[in-house]
Amino acid sequence: MCLGCGVIRERSKDDLESCVGFLRDVHELAGYPLNWPADARAWLTPPGLLGAWVITTEDGRVAGHVALTAGSDGSALVERLFVDPKATGGGLGRQLLDHAVLMGSELGRRVCLEVADNCHAAIGLYRRAGWREIGRTPIDWGADQASAVLHFEPSS
Template sequence: MDIRPRTPADLPACVEALAAVQAADRYPVNWPADPGAWLTPDGMTTAWIATEPDAAPGQAVLGHVAITRDLELTRLFVTPAARGRGVAARLLETARASTPLPLKLEVSSEGRAAIGLYERLGWRRVGSSRATWLNAAGEPALLHHYVSP
């Protein structure tokens, strides 16, 4: 698999990949009115995608991650078909290598697989809080806050 910076031509394939993730996992919990904008949050500085080797811009995306200017890792996902291949770990490694400073992230307590991955890779939970958005049960989501190793 290849990891490379996301280009504008990749956005439709990223939205398609996100739709597969949302159908399987309800991430994001509520489908955004503009998924391309959701994948490009305010303050985003860089986003990377995972693709099959030598895939052209706009071809199938296996996974995605972004970083904001306040060093928050966000919009990390891997398509159901690509899971178990180390895609998320490679995306996290790429994001971490982009800055010498620690990264932070938030993950819903419902994201048990993601939490397991972060903790296996050495991310440290530094707190928890309630979100302003509702989880699948219709309650304010419990967010766990992590810092990179």
């Protein structure tokens, strides 16, 4: 259910400051990203970027972000998905996730994602959206916050 459906559009350079601002809030409240990047603006544009989008609220404010990158196996990885904590719970994250899947499908790529096991809200979103966990990889860079990366793909 989308309570306050937003408008998804391609991310512009002008959106980066807003995204970095609420990414800091997401990091402090939810532990994502697990380790704060040295250059958060650059982190939002990962290598192999296929596309990046933002979602805006009814008043035009940027409230969420998602990126899609090329996997080494020809897949499309959903990355950098987050929503401003002031706008969570209304379905914006789900809209962004669905948009990334659609964009990956239009590119003819299998879509998947990875998430640290400390990102409980994100994991819940993926499961509610019908994604299934297909594996786990132990990590040693999560300190006492995370012990594994979970691998997900949409259910058929």
